[in-house]
Amino acid sequence: MTNLSPQDFDLLSAHLDGALSATEAQKLEERLAQDAELQREWQALQMMVGALRDLPLRPAPRDFSLTPEQVGASREREPRRIITARRGWFGLASVASLLVVVGLAILINQAPPPDEPVLVAVAPTHVTDTATERLLASPTADETPEPLMQAEALTDDEALMDDEALPDDEPPIATFDMLEDVLEQADLSAELADDSLDADIAEDIAEDGVGAMRAFALTPDTSLEDEDEAFALDAVMEQAPSIAETLPQAVPAMPPASAPMDVEGDWLSIVLQWALSFLRGLVGG
Amino acid sequence: MAEPPSPTHDADENRPESDLIAQAQNGNLDAFNVLVRRYQDVCYNLAYRLMGDETSAEDATQEAFIKAYQRLDGYRGGSFEGWLKRIVSNTCYDEMRRRQRRPIVYLEDMVAPDSDDEAPLPAETPTPEQVAQTHELQRAIARCIRSLTLDQRMVLVLSDVEGLRYDAIAEQLQIAQGTVKSRLSRARLAVRRCLQGVSELLPAQFRLAE
Numbered sequence: 421m422t423n424l425s426p427q428d429f430d431l432l433s434a435h436l437d438g439a440l441s442a443t444e445a446q447k448l449e450e451r452l453a454q455d456a457e458l459q460r461e462w463q464a465l466q467m468m469v470g471a472l473r474d475l476p477l478r479p480a481p482r483d484f485s486l487t488p489e490q491v492g493a494s495r496e497r498e499p500r501r502i503i504t505a506r507r508g509w510f511g512l513a514s515v516a517s518l519l520v521v522v523g524l525a526i527l528i529n530q531a532p533p534p535d536e537p538v539l540v541a542v543a544p545t546h547v548t549d550t551a552t553e554r555l556l557a558s559p560t561a562d563e564t565p566e567p568l569m570q571a572e573a574l575t576d577d578e579a580l581m582d583d584e585a586l587p588d589d590e591p592p593i594a595t596f597d598m599l600e601d602v603l604e605q606a607d608l609s610a611e612l613a614d615d616s617l618d619a620d621i622a623e624d625i626a627e628d629g630v631g632a633m634r635a636f637a638l639t640p641d642t643s644l645e646d647e648d649e650a651f652a653l654d655a656v657m658e659q660a661p662s663i664a665e666t667l668p669q670a671v672p673a674m675p676p677a678s679a680p681m682d683v684e685g686d687w688l689s690i691v692l693q694w695a696l697s698f699l700r701g702l703v704g705g
Numbered sequence: 706m707a708e709p710p711s712p713t714h715d716a717d718e719n720r721p722e723s724d725l726i727a728q729a730q731n732g733n734l735d736a737f738n739v740l741v742r743r744y745q746d747v748c749y750n751l752a753y754r755l756m757g758d759e760t761s762a763e764d765a766t767q768e769a770f771i772k773a774y775q776r777l778d779g780y781r782g783g784s785f786e787g788w789l790k791r792i793v794s795n796t797c798y799d800e801m802r803r804r805q806r807r808p809i810v811y812l813e814d815m816v817a818p819d820s821d822d823e824a825p826l827p828a829e830t831p832t833p834e835q836v837a838q839t840h841e842l843q844r845a846i847a848r849c850i851r852s853l854t855l856d857q858r859m860v861l862v863l864s865d866v867e868g869l870r871y872d873a874i875a876e877q878l879q880i881a882q883g884t885v886k887s888r889l890s891r892a893r894l895a896v897r898r899c900l901q902g903v904s905e906l907l908p909a910q911f912r913l914a915e
Contacts, residue, residue, distance in 0.1 A: 426890075426891075426894060429890060429893070429894045429897070430886075430887065430890045433886075433889060433890035433893050433894075434886060434890070437864075437871065437886075437889075439871065439886060461897075464897060464900075465893060465897065467842065468842070468846060468893065468896060468897060468900065469865050469893065471839060471842045471843050471846055472843075472846060472861070472865040472866055473865055473866065473868065474839070474843070475754070475843060475866060477746060477747070477750050478749065478750045478753045478754070479746045479749070479750070480745040480746050480748075480749035480750075480766070481749070481759065481763065482763070483741075483742065483745070484741050484742075484745045484748075484749070484766055484767055484770050485738035485741050485742060486734060486737065486738060486741065486770060486771060486774060488734060490767075490771060491734065491771065491774060491775070
């Protein structure tokens, strides 16, 4: 066997690739001139690598041209998941943002002060769902074609903001407390996840509804690959049914409808139906 | 907008690469297939040297071309051949990682002893003895490649077969250049030591030291 050390072989290998400094190369050349064993290995290395580089080209045994079927079939083979999210973050953001949407809908139903139209406008413009289109086509909305303008018009509607529509003797069904409860559910779900990072993310998202909406809108189809993060998402998903089951109860508990509240009842019902179908889709998947 | 009528096959083959790429990026599969035919030999050759057997190399090459078509939007210029080869080598690497096995047939098959058309012919006219020695050395090297780990083989093939520099290998494999350098040295040393065990017909430099 050769007595060449791995360190010396490293030098020869690097020298062959021109990766030694000028000083290192000069020292090695001096050793090569005096060390027959090193010289022998140097020649062997040169010959070996030369043989590798001279390996004959192995031509393609057939034509690899693609057919439309191959391209289509390959796309169909791409793994798809119901929650195709990257690192679970998207899933958490989706659930949290969904809860925020529901919460905002409930909040709107509670007739917020007239000087908060922007809050209302943010939610529907980030949700590209047919339910939103139906929502924006509400009879209370102006006929302005721009969705944002419609949303603003909706919030400016005097009837919509009419607190008088709520009977004084009945407690409000949807309040800020309810919104907080919904968000706390998200926090609780995040805490169940055995991943502090994801829990932190979920908390941040729950605390920042607008941010969650943007996250929901800006994180398209990516892949959930990490099992730990998938577990974190699963923990949230497990909480989703219980959250969803509490939501329908708000609808029949709506106060007796005056004309404006009928409109809002439809509004809320649409959002809740969409939210429920979304949650069930997630859980069912 | 409707696609323009497809030119004849021969005209396709002669179209500039940039035109073909642009059309392929717009979904023209015929244009992409011209590029496939243009580079399938070098891509298959790389896959074969990494995978070590024909069937695996064919599968990897086909998969790589499909991936390339699907990812054409990610091509940002530069050597299209290099871009394709990166996809090929990554596809092979992923497949070998998935299998977690050594190739069934190794690089020795690349130097088919009965295949005259593949016998290497150096530019300078060698003596018959030199030709025989070179041929034997290549086959011996091919046999010794099996001793390499997957990571070593990747670096060795990309460097000593494909002729890529350290920086290109580092970028492709997402490792540091220092890692490329050390991994390549280890791979060469492993092949070198392996050659000492099959040295009877090799040049004197490879024979066992007494």
